[in-house]
Amino acid sequence: MLRVCLRGVKATAQKSSGRIRLTNVQQCREYTTGESSGASRVVAAGLLTVTGGIGGTIIYAKWDHKFRAAVEKNVPYSEWLLGLALGPASQDAGLPIRKQMESIQPPSMMEKQMRTSKAKSEKKLKETTEPALSQPTQNIQAEASAEATQIISAISEVQSIPAPCDTEPAAAAAAVLQETESAGAAEPLRERSAEEVAARLAQQNQDEKDIIASLSARLDDSLASSAKATLQAIGAQEAALQAITQHTHKLKEAMETEGPTEEKSTQWKDLEAALADRTTSVNVAKTALVKANEALDGLKSVIDKSRGLKITAARPLILAAEENLHKMVVDLDKVVSKVQSAESEAKIVAQYTELVNEAKQQFQREVSSLTPEIQANWKGLTGKLSTDDLNALIAHAHRRIDQLNRELAEQRVRGQIHMEAALEQQRAEDQKALDKAVGTATQHVKEEARLDQERKLAELREVIEAEMRTQLRRQAAAHTDHVRDVLKVQEQELRAEAEQDLSSKLLEQETRYRQLTQEQLDDFTLDMNAAYARLKGVEEAIDSHVEAEEEARKAHRLWLSVEALTYTLKTASAESPSMPLEDAAEAVRASCVDNDFALALTSALPEESLKRGVYSEASLRARFNSLRSLARRVALIDESHNTLYQYFLSYVQAALLFERQQEVPPTQLRSEDLDPFKLLSYASYCLEHGDLELAAKLVNQLRGEARRVVEDWLTEARLTLETRQVISLLSAYANAVGLGTTQAP
Amino acid sequence: MSEKELGKKLDRCLADGVVKLGTGLGLGIVFSVLFFKRRTWPITLFSGAGLGMAYANCQHDLRSHYLLHTSEQQEQ
Numbered sequence: 150m151l152r153v154c155l156r157g158v159k160a161t162a163q164k165s166s167g168r169i170r171l172t173n174v175q176q177c178r179e180y181t182t183g184e185s186s187g188a189s190r191v192v193a194a195g196l197l198t199v200t201g202g203i204g205g206t207i208i209y210a211k212w213d214h215k216f217r218a219a220v221e222k223n224v225p226y227s228e229w230l231l232g233l234a235l236g237p238a239s240q241d242a243g244l245p246i247r248k249q250m251e252s253i254q255p256p257s258m259m260e261k262q263m264r265t266s267k268a269k270s271e272k273k274l275k276e277t278t279e280p281a282l283s284q285p286t287q288n289i290q291a292e293a294s295a296e297a298t299q300i301i302s303a304i305s306e307v308q309s310i311p312a313p314c315d316t317e318p319a320a321a322a323a324a325v326l327q328e329t330e331s332a333g334a335a336e337p338l339r340e341r342s343a344e345e346v347a348a349r350l351a352q353q354n355q356d357e358k359d360i361i362a363s364l365s366a367r368l369d370d371s372l373a374s375s376a377k378a379t380l381q382a383i384g385a386q387e388a389a390l391q392a393i394t395q396h397t398h399k400l401k402e403a404m405e406t407e408g409p410t411e412e413k414s415t416q417w418k419d420l421e422a423a424l425a426d427r428t429t430s431v432n433v434a435k436t437a438l439v440k441a442n443e444a445l446d447g448l449k450s451v452i453d454k455s456r457g458l459k460i461t462a463a464r465p466l467i468l469a470a471e472e473n474l475h476k477m478v479v480d481l482d483k484v485v486s487k488v489q490s491a492e493s494e495a496k497i498v499a500q501y502t503e504l505v506n507e508a509k510q511q512f513q514r515e516v517s518s519l520t521p522e523i524q525a526n527w528k529g530l531t532g533k534l535s536t537d538d539l540n541a542l543i544a545h546a547h548r549r550i551d552q553l554n555r556e557l558a559e560q561r562v563r564g565q566i567h568m569e570a571a572l573e574q575q576r577a578e579d580q581k582a583l584d585k586a587v588g589t590a591t592q593h594v595k596e597e598a599r600l601d602q603e604r605k606l607a608e609l610r611e612v613i614e615a616e617m618r619t620q621l622r623r624q625a626a627a628h629t630d631h632v633r634d635v636l637k638v639q640e641q642e643l644r645a646e647a648e649q650d651l652s653s654k655l656l657e658q659e660t661r662y663r664q665l666t667q668e669q670l671d672d673f674t675l676d677m678n679a680a681y682a683r684l685k686g687v688e689e690a691i692d693s694h695v696e697a698e699e700e701a702r703k704a705h706r707l708w709l710s711v712e713a714l715t716y717t718l719k720t721a722s723a724e725s726p727s728m729p730l731e732d733a734a735e736a737v738r739a740s741c742v743d744n745d746f747a748l749a750l751t752s753a754l755p756e757e758s759l760k761r762g763v764y765s766e767a768s769l770r771a772r773f774n775s776l777r778s779l780a781r782r783v784a785l786i787d788e789s790h791n792t793l794y795q796y797f798l799s800y801v802q803a804a805l806l807f808e809r810q811q812e813v814p815p816t817q818l819r820s821e822d823l824d825p826f827k828l829l830s831y832a833s834y835c836l837e838h839g840d841l842e843l844a845a846k847l848v849n850q851l852r853g854e855a856r857r858v859v860e861d862w863l864t865e866a867r868l869t870l871e872t873r874q875v876i877s878l879l880s881a882y883a884n885a886v887g888l889g890t891t892q893a894p
Numbered sequence: 895m896s897e898k899e900l901g902k903k904l905d906r907c908l909a910d911g912v913v914k915l916g917t918g919l920g921l922g923i924v925f926s927v928l929f930f931k932r933r934t935w936p937i938t939l940f941s942g943a944g945l946g947m948a949y950a951n952c953q954h955d956l957r958s959h960y961l962l963h964t965s966e967q968q969e970q
Contacts, residue, residue, distance in 0.1 A: 776897050783900065788960040793953045854900075857959060861896035 207234045361466070364455045368470045371451045375444035379477040382434065382441035386484040389434035392427040393491040397498045399423045404502050427495075434488065441481055448474050468603055475596045482589050515549070701890035706740040707747060708883035713737075714876050721765035730872070731759045737879065750879050758872040764865050770836045773844070776862055777829050778803075780855040784825040787853025811837055814847060825855050842870055900956075907952030911945065918944020 210217035210231055217235075221228040403416045452470050714733040721727035734751055741747035757763075764772075785799035808826040811834035815822065822828070828847050835844035845866040848859050922940030930936045 772897075779897050779900065786956075791953075791957045791960055793949060793956065796956065858897050858900060 203230075207231065211235050360458065364458070365466050367451055368448075368455065368466055371444070371448040372470055372473055375441070375448040375477060376473070378437070378441040378444035379481050382437035383480055383484045385430065385434035385437035386481075386488050389427070389430040390484070390488045390491045392423065392430040393488070393495045396420070396423040396427045397491070397495045400495075400498050400502050404498075404505055431488075431492075438481070438485065441477075445474060445478060445481075464607060468600070468607060471603070472600050475593075475600055478596070479593050482593070486586070486589075515545075697890055701887070703740065703744075704883060704886040704890045707737065707744070708880075708887050710736040710740045711876065711879045711883040715880060718763065718765070718873065718876065721763060721768065724768060726764045726768075727762035729758075729760055729762045730754065734759055747879060747882060750875055750882065753871075753875050755868055755871050757868050763869045763872045766839070766841055766869065769841065769862065769866055769869065772862055772865075773832070773836055773848075776859055777833060779858050780825060780829055780851065781806075783854040783858055786855070791854065814843065818850070823850055823852075825851055841866055845870060903952075903955050906955060907948065910951050911948035914944035914948040914951075915941055916944070918942070918947075 206220060206227075207230075210220055211234075217231060221231060399416070399420045403413070403420050448470065452467055452474065455467055455470075710733065714730060714737055717728050717730050717733045719727070734754055738748065738751050741751070781803040782800050783796070785795055785802060806826060809830050812827065812830040813834055814831035822831070828850055832844040832847040835841075835847060845863060848863055848866070851859055918940040919937060921944075922937035925940065926932055926934065926936040
């Protein structure tokens with residue numbers, strides 16, 4: 150059946166293995182046939198994933214620099230590959246920031262330019278002269294560029310906190326600063342928070358300086374421009390004046406001189422030229438004046454604006470500018486008044502010339518009416534005239550003279566009236582002119598006074614400042630003196646106090662010292678006594694120690710000898726007894742010469758053990774095992790039963806009787822326990838469990854032949870037991886003595 | 895050793911027995927041959943006697959410890 154099963158199992162195993170092999174082969178074949186396509190597919194897929202991974206990493210590294218850095222750090226040759234693909238990493242990081250910075254700056258510059266140009270145009274009310282315009286814009290540009298350079302240089306120093314005063318350039322500067330600072334590292338902001346105030350002050354100073362600089366520049370500009378304009382105006386006015394005077398002079402000349410007609414015509418031509426000159430120069434002067442006025446107005450507005458800023462440091466500048474303005478205004482007015490007076494004079498002369506011309510013409514008409522054939526310039530024709538004409542002319546002349554005399558008289562009267570009227574008119578005009586002059590003069594005076602006042606105010610302020618400073622210094626000096634005095638007094642007081650303290654303390658210290666010394670002496674004597682006593686005690690202790698040591702040494706020696714004795718017991722081999730204990734016992738005796746107990750114990754050692762040695766328990770045990778069978782065999786034999794037949798019966802009994810090899814002995818032996826077989830089994834048990842004493846006791850209960858047989862064993866056992874007991878006692882005693890002598894730590 | 899005494903005794907008994915039996919046998923044979931016309935009874939007699947003597951000796955030997963001699967008794 151088993152075989153059948155086995156066979157069946159084998160068969161099935163074979164079949165299954167065959168199938169498996171087949172399937173394996175089939176699968177292998179499948180693998181082999183599909184292997185090529187499968188492998189190529191796998192290889193292709195692998196390559197694709199790898200390239201895709203690498204390409205993706207490169208693209209992502211191009212986009213995210215942190216990722217690139219991480220990849221370069223972690224993958225060994227990636228930096229080479231990424232460097233090939235994308236270019237070095239550091240440039241990419243640096244360029245954008247710089248570009249940002251650059252992009253920030255131009256817009257700010259442009260912004261500023263636009264802003265400042267707007268402001269300038271507002272201030273200057275649309276400049277008329279291009280050079281004037283271009284100059285300010287150039288100045289603005291220069292200013293802006295200067296400011297920009299200032300800002301760029303100050304980036305490393307100044308904090309990115311916007312300035313407290315809200316001026317345009319400062320705001321623009323702050324904006325630029327902020328942008329550049331934010332573009333750069335943000336850490337200095339956090340680290341420099343403690344220097345904010347200083348930085349702010351510096352910034353304020355810087356701003357003020359900037360403002361003042363700009364202000365001064367502007368003032369200078371406007372001053373220069375207005376000065377130029379005024380100079381131009383003045384020049385023009387003076388030219389006009391010159392022209393007018395020349396013209397009037399020429400006119401006067403032309404009127405008064407009576408020369409030949411060519412000269413006259415040249416004179417008239419000159420006059421006309423002079424007139425034209427005058428008109429042009431007057432126009433030029435007018436335009437120049439207008440310009441100058443505009444410039445002055447502009448300057449004034451600039452001054453007002455700068456005054457509105459209320460910066461103390463700029464006041465002298467403003468003051469100077471104002472003075473200049475005033476001077477220019479005054480000069481301009483002077484020149485204008487001169488020109489006006491010249492013009493009025495010219496008007497008078499012109500009127501005079503007109504009148505003269507009119508009279509001439511009138512006379513000519515009259516003469517022509519009288520003598521039509523006489524031509525206009527009748528003076529040259531005096532040689533060609535006839536007597537009639539002459540008489541007529543003389544009569545006419547007389548008539549004319551009469552007429553003229555009458556007219557003269559009339560004129561005198563009228564003239565008086567006219568004179569009065571003219572005087573009145575003149576007075577009125579004069580008054581007007583006077584008023585105007587007075588007005589302008591008062592204005593000028595007022596201006597001067599105001600300027601003076603301001604100057605005086607400034608001086609006074611300075612003086613007061615100086616005074617204040619001196620006073621403060623004086624006060625400070627006084628304060629220091631006072632403080633010094635107070636300190637001196639305090640020092641005195643403190644010194645006195647300290648000295649007092651010191652003396653008292655010294656006294657105290659002295660008394661204490663004396664006390665201490667006394668105490669010390671007492672203590673010293675006490676200590677000496679104590680030390681002496683201690684010394685004595687120590688000596689005693691040492692002596693006792695020495696004794697104790699001696700005792701300890703003795704105990705130790707005793708212990709050692711006892712140990713040696715114990716050891717000699719162990720020298721017992723399986724069959725032979727131990728070495729004789731004589732020497733060890735001698736050693737023990739030697740080590741306890743004054744110890745009665747130990748001596749007694751040592752003497753209690755049995756002779757046999759001393760001479761011959763003792764058997765070990767193991768040997769006794771072995772011996773007992775052999776004894777046991779013998780004792781069993783002679784169990785029936787005793788005094789009464791000791792025939793040979795009894796011996797035979799005893800042997801048979803031993804052969805047929807089975808008892809337990811080992812039996813636990815009872816605590817109390819009963820009578821039926823005294824059976825030798827039982828006793829032997831008890832004894833065997835005791836021996837097996839190491840209780841030689843009990844075994845000996847039990848064996849001692851054997852009677853008869855069995856007893857005789859085990860007699861020797863019993864004596865040996867007794868001997869061993871005795872020796873062991875004595876030795877254990879000695880050892881215990883030695884241990885006790887040793888414990889007694891050892892000092893507890 | 896006390897335990898070896900018995901063994902020694904038994905050895906002695908055995909030796910003694912063998913000797914006595916041999917001697918008896920020998921004497922018996924001699925006597926049977928010499929005096930009793932080759933009858934078996936002296937052989938058996940003498941061997942028996944020898945054996946008996948051996949037994950008695952053995953027993954005595956084994957008992958010897960328990961026997962109090964008169965001299966000892968007298969001394970006690």
